[in-house]
Amino acid sequence: MVSRIADTPAAGTVSRALQTFLVTILLLGQCGCGLLYKHRVETAVGTLWTNGNLQLARKYQEDLRWMKEGLQQVLPKNSEGIGSTSILLVQNDDDHIIHEDQIRTAGWYNHTFSLIQFTPTPPVEKLLLQNQPDPKEHCTLLHELAHHFTSDDQRIRSTWWLAEAIACSLEISYLDPKGQFQVPPLHPMQYQIARSALSDLGRANFTQLARQIISENWHGFYRDDGDLARRYAISWALFWTLQGQQQGTLEQRLDAVLKLEDGQIIEQIPAVIQAITPSLQTQLQQHLEQDHHRRWVIDQALGGYRIHGQRLLEAIDLELASADPEGQAWAWSSATRLILRPRSRLNRVTRNDWLQRIEQQLVSGSLEVKLAICTDFPDYRMAQNLYPRLIDLLESSDGNLRSAAATALSRVSSHPTIINPHFWKFAPESKRAVEVSDWRSWQQNR
């Protein structure tokens, strides 16, 4: 979200009062953060202030470095002469309570004071989101940082829908295993929201809403009327479609979109509707061929309700053929998540073939691969073939693998076990042997 200072009346007294207020705020900005915040951490983009966990602040210190370098790489012209920013890292005291109906502002950016306020995802939310491919750890911070890197351009700063659309496009960027900054080809969540809006509103009302968004002022765009998420998503869909029609680098395409008049943008609303009509899975599949996005696409696709399993398995096979040890672990874990899930449109032969391959990995794969498979074992009951291999792993010499195997077994079977990781890592072998024996008896009598 971008905040701004409202226009001031010309009246002299009000103007003087405002000036005094601004000077006070500026002075506070210069020295006040030190008074209000306990910790100060210097980062690649400016000073980070927090009253919370210093360890977390240091983690963001590292993240801000690659975020800055990445944004500089994709927006070289916009990044020229960009100043530093202050980041206020807010951590809630009571981060063990989640309210289902609670809507909170995760971050905002103020261009005048070059200030980012950022509330990281509470640990409990991470816990809830852990099964999703992107736990959104960096999204908010990267979103606000994208505002900072584009706010020197008056054309972006004064067009609220565009400012948010650009920030949304960049917020899901990530650092790939090779350390390269990648901007994904589309934003799955915004795509889904925009597509739902189209489905709910119909073409005519969607077109009307999109036209309205393009002409909204600050108050109109950010008003809290329950449709804010929809405005963000439709803004993103507009920008995504328009920049997709252009050629060149991301910054060149952005420049081309900025040159469009409102009327030209409105003319493209039917193209936006056409662009968001296919399902997300269909959209994602189009990018499976791109080496640098393949893993991201597979991760996103696996989070879907109904997937094209065959296409994804072919892509996983490509990763298996060329992957490093870490990549191998990722690929086998993805294959496990795909094979052991419903609604994957896989035929029985392919499924059984891959089950055998996974079973083989549980016997002779590397420790990393075995750990990855066991850790990502989904809660799925159709994996009886793998029970004996998982039971064998309860006697592994590696405590982490024993613990992960117990977890996997508890997810796929109805037989009760001990899931406390401490037990499987540190309990005496004699005690663990009792539990393993219990599993073997159950397996024989099944």
Added chain:
Amino acid sequence: MNWPVVPSRLLQRSKLPRIRGHSSLVRSRRFLSLPMLIVALLILTGCSATLLRPHAISVSELSREKDVIHFMITIEDSTQEQDFFRWSQDHILENNFQFENPDHEGIPLYELHYHFRKRGNRFRSQRIAYLMWRRSETSPHQFDHKLTYIGSGMPLLRNWRSW
């Protein structure tokens, strides 16, 4: 609760003036008694209000693992979010779950899950809160409160393994 008892010898040594006969203080006592009674009642009701717990209509138990128990608690009406925490905390202490596993003797409990439901009309109940407690890594004889989720959208997860 044990009330403090003032030793009799201290009472004897008291140098406070004794009330004798019908002093003005005693005469005004009847007028003071009513406000004092009200204040006392207010204090009593106030204290009982802060000690209030959700009234559980029924508590059922589901144990899919040897060291994990899920409790389904049906309550009469909605209550404050802190009350869910207190109720579950009391439940742990009352049942001595830090040391005892009612279903599997000798196996320490690892996780306790509390699913609160509000009794609705026509036997339908609505999920209103979920709490998760996990045995502390630093103090193994205690449970740590990991999360409280207020709402009905929380999936009934079997077990969560890691943060």
